[in-house]
Amino acid sequence: MSESKIERLISEDGIRCDGRRLDEIRPIKFQLGVLKNTDGSAYVEWGRTKILVGVMGPRESHPKHLALSDKARVEAYYRMASFSVEEWKSPAPSRREVELSKVIREALEPAIFVEFFPRTSIDIFIEVLQADGSTRCASISAASLALVDAGIPMRDLVASIAVGKVEGKLVLDVQDKEDKAGESDMPMAYMPSKNAVTLLQMDGQITHDEFLQSIELLKKGCIEVYKKQKEAIESHFKGAVSNEEEA
Amino acid sequence: MTTFFEPRQLVSPGTLLAEGNYQSGFNVYREGGKYYSSMVGLADIRNNVISVIPLRGCYIPQPGDVVIGKVVECISTAWMLDIRSPYQGVLFASEFLSKPLNPLKEEARRYLDIGEMVIATVMAFDRTRNPSLTARDHGLGKIHRGTVIDVDFTRVPRIIGKKGSMITMLKKETGAQILVGQNGRVWISGKSRDEEAIIAEAIRKIEAEAHTTGLTDRVREFLVNKRR
Numbered sequence: 043m044s045e046s047k048i049e050r051l052i053s054e055d056g057i058r059c060d061g062r063r064l065d066e067i068r069p070i071k072f073q074l075g076v077l078k079n080t081d082g083s084a085y086v087e088w089g090r091t092k093i094l095v096g097v098m099g100p101r102e103s104h105p106k107h108l109a110l111s112d113k114a115r116v117e118a119y120y121r122m123a124s125f126s127v128e129e130w131k132s133p134a135p136s137r138r139e140v141e142l143s144k145v146i147r148e149a150l151e152p153a154i155f156v157e158f159f160p161r162t163s164i165d166i167f168i169e170v171l172q173a174d175g176s177t178r179c180a181s182i183s184a185a186s187l188a189l190v191d192a193g194i195p196m197r198d199l200v201a202s203i204a205v206g207k208v209e210g211k212l213v214l215d216v217q218d219k220e221d222k223a224g225e226s227d228m229p230m231a232y233m234p235s236k237n238a239v240t241l242l243q244m245d246g247q248i249t250h251d252e253f254l255q256s257i258e259l260l261k262k263g264c265i266e267v268y269k270k271q272k273e274a275i276e277s278h279f280k281g282a283v284s285n286e287e288e289a
Numbered sequence: 290m291t292t293f294f295e296p297r298q299l300v301s302p303g304t305l306l307a308e309g310n311y312q313s314g315f316n317v318y319r320e321g322g323k324y325y326s327s328m329v330g331l332a333d334i335r336n337n338v339i340s341v342i343p344l345r346g347c348y349i350p351q352p353g354d355v356v357i358g359k360v361v362e363c364i365s366t367a368w369m370l371d372i373r374s375p376y377q378g379v380l381f382a383s384e385f386l387s388k389p390l391n392p393l394k395e396e397a398r399r400y401l402d403i404g405e406m407v408i409a410t411v412m413a414f415d416r417t418r419n420p421s422l423t424a425r426d427h428g429l430g431k432i433h434r435g436t437v438i439d440v441d442f443t444r445v446p447r448i449i450g451k452k453g454s455m456i457t458m459l460k461k462e463t464g465a466q467i468l469v470g471q472n473g474r475v476w477i478s479g480k481s482r483d484e485e486a487i488i489a490e491a492i493r494k495i496e497a498e499a500h501t502t503g504l505t506d507r508v509r510e511f512l513v514n515k516r517r
Contacts, residue, residue, distance in 0.1 A: 082345065100347065100375040111417075153302075155318075155327060160416050162375040190302060193346030193443075195316065195327040198303030235303040235325070275301045275329060279344055281500055 051220055052209050059219060060089075065259060067203065067215040067266055072184065072274035074191045080167075082192025084274075086184040089217060090174035093181055095188040099164035108163075113156040115163040118147040120181060122170040142178055143168075149182050149202065149231040149241035155195040164194060175218035176204050182231045182241065183267055190275060199271050200240060202231035203263035205256045207248055212255055214263045228256050232264040292334060300326040306339050314340025348374045348442045348472040350411045350420040355429075357437060357470035358422065360405050365392035368401050369419075370409070373442065373472045376419050380409060384423040385430075406432040408468060408476065428468075435466070435478030436485040440496050442473030447499040448492060455495065455505055462512045463488055487515045 051059045058064065068089030077083035080096035103109035120143040124131050146168065154164065166188065168181045179202035186200040206216035208224040221227050226246025232239050248256065290309035294300060306317060307324040316328040317339050326332065330341040350356070350372065358370030358378050368385070370378040382390035382397060385407075390397065401407065407422075408429045414420035424430050440448065448469050449456050460467055465479035465488055475492055479485045491508050498504055 081347070102375065102377065158416075159375055190329050191345060193328065193343060195318075196302035197318070197320075197325070197327065199301065233303065235305060236320075272301060276299060279299055279329060 050209065051223055052211055052213070056211075058208075058213060060217065062215075064211060065214045065262070067263055068217065070267065070270045072187055072270060074187055074274060074278040080188075080192075082188045082190070082194070084184045084187035084191060086180050086187075088176065088180040088183075089215075090172060091170075091177055091180050092172040093177065093184050094169045094171060095181065095184045096167045096169075097164065097185070097188040097192040097194070098167070099192070100159040100162035100194065101164075103161060103163040109161045112160050114154070114159040114161075116147055116151045116154060116156060116166070117163060118143045118150065118166040118168060118185070120146055120168045120170070120178075122173060122177075126170045126173045142181075145241060145243070146178060146181055146185065150185055150189070150200055152238070152240045153186065153196045153198055153200050153233055154189065155197070158195055164189075164192075173218070175216050175221045176229070179203050179229050179231070179267075183271060187271055187274060191278075198233035198235045198238075199268060200231050200233055201264040201267040201271060202229065202241065203260060203267055204229040205259050205263070207246065207252065212252060212259060214259050228260070230257075230260040230264065232261060234261075234265050234268045292339070294332040296333060297331045299329075300332045300341060301329045302327055304332075306332055306341075307334075310337075312338045314338040316341035316343055343443055346443060348372065350374055350376065350378070350414040351471070352411050352413055354411045354471035355468070356409060356411060356422070356472040357432075357468070357474035357476055358407050358409055358472075360401055360403050360407065363397045363401070363403060365397060366390055368397060368407075370407060370422060372420070372422075373439065373474065374420075376414075376416075378409070378411070378420050378422045380407065380422045380424060384409075384412075384421070384425055387425075401431060406437050406476070408432060408470070432476060435476055436482075436489060437474055437476050438489050438492065440473050440475055440492060442471075444496045444499050445469060445471060445473055447504075448475065448495050450505060455508070458505055458509055459488065459491065459512075462509060463516075484516075487512065490515070 071087040073085045076085045082097040084095045182202040205228045206224045207226040208220045228244040231241035292307040304326045326341045328343045330343040356372045358372045361371045362369035366382045368380045372378045409422040409424040412421045412423050468476040477485045477488045
């Protein structure tokens with residue numbers, strides 16, 4: 043009996059295996075402008091998850107026949123480094139990486155004013171350096187900061203977070219361990235000032251009531267992430283606030 | 290009619306700026322009677338027009354802008370110019386040469402080769418076609434001497450300064466010819482290479498310290514010390 047207690051992910055008083063409360067997010071640190079050779083970049087440390095994002099564009103679309111005549115083509119490239127997970131990951135793009143690239147692109151595109159730059163392309167390169175769950179959420183949140191750093195006009199920042207069901211309880215910001223052992227996982231991307239959801243996925247099984255509770259929890263989590271994103275922007279650009287003398 | 294920002298406040302995309310009867314200027318969009326920022330920058334209101342001065346971004350051609358382009362492609366009767374924008378500029382032979390160019394008899398490369406720099410103005414641009422340029426006005430044309438440096442396009446207003454104060458000072462102190470292209474390229478033509486390097490360094494200083502006060506005086510001091 044005592045052995046099984048060690049295996050549990052949530053203690054009796056509602057504390058998770060890494061010491062967080064059920065609705066507490068991991069420590070998140072965003073940083074902008076980390077890469078020199080891109081138009082915009084961002085780095086995020088989301089608990090133990092570490093991701094680097096670079097944005098190139100808007101630039102001339104290559105190959106040219108893929109250019110869209112009425113809007114910019116947004117392309118995301120999500121890639122996990124071979125050393126990002128415990129087992130060595132094959133460097134070849136996996137099915138999962140291709141799918142996540144598509145999902146991330148579709149979560150970010152509604153936020154970008156793509157119609158401002160017809161015939162161009164905007165490329166978002168996402169490199170997962172260390173993965174510990176919620177990499178798609180961290181990628182989306184960091185990528186929207188990289189887009190801001192590239193000076194691409196956007197409707198709002200996209201904040202993203204996941205809710206999981208672990209041992210019958212809903213938990214915010216799932217980490218790898220909880221994701222693997224849990225009953226369900228539900229990531230959401232959200233534009234807080236527009237109250238618009240740009241990504242909502244779910245696997246596993248939850249009840250209708252739990253779904254409604256999850257949405258509330260996700261919104262709360264996204265707003266927390268949104269605050270961190272704004273703080274990161276402010277600290278990166280704060281030097282610019284004082285005294286501009288322009289023509 | 291309310292605004293939700295202090296003048297020159299740092300805003301990011303999605304920040305609510307105002308509500309009511311205003312007009313939206315640069316980098317501001319309207320949705321349901323509310324005005325939001327679409328860019329990271331400094332919010333500003335002038336004559337009821339709300340705009341955001343961008344801190345990051347790329348150059349979008351505007352008719353009338355003086356730009357410095359680099360030839361990247363020669364086609365039979367035109368050149369494609371890199372103008373540090375998502376769109377390449379098109380310079381037709383008729384907008385560069387004073388006589389017609391017959392592509393059967395001579396090549397466009399004879400007049401302007403890949404890698405050469407041109408000062409031109411934007412004639413027309415509507416995003417559906419590449420911006421068309423002209424180099425047939427006074428002070429425009431191929432660059433034969435001097436140095437061209439790339440600067441951040443959002444720093445261009447600072448390099449020019451209030452009513453041209455910074456650029457006037459630079460020219461007066463050094464006696465060099467300086468032209469700031471709206472696309473974030475600066476052409477410097479001084480007495481010697483060393484002289485041009487010093488001016489380029491001064492412009493880099495302006496770029497790095499764009500937000501500080503008393504910059505004009507400090508740059509002047511910098512130039513005086515360097516040229517002693």
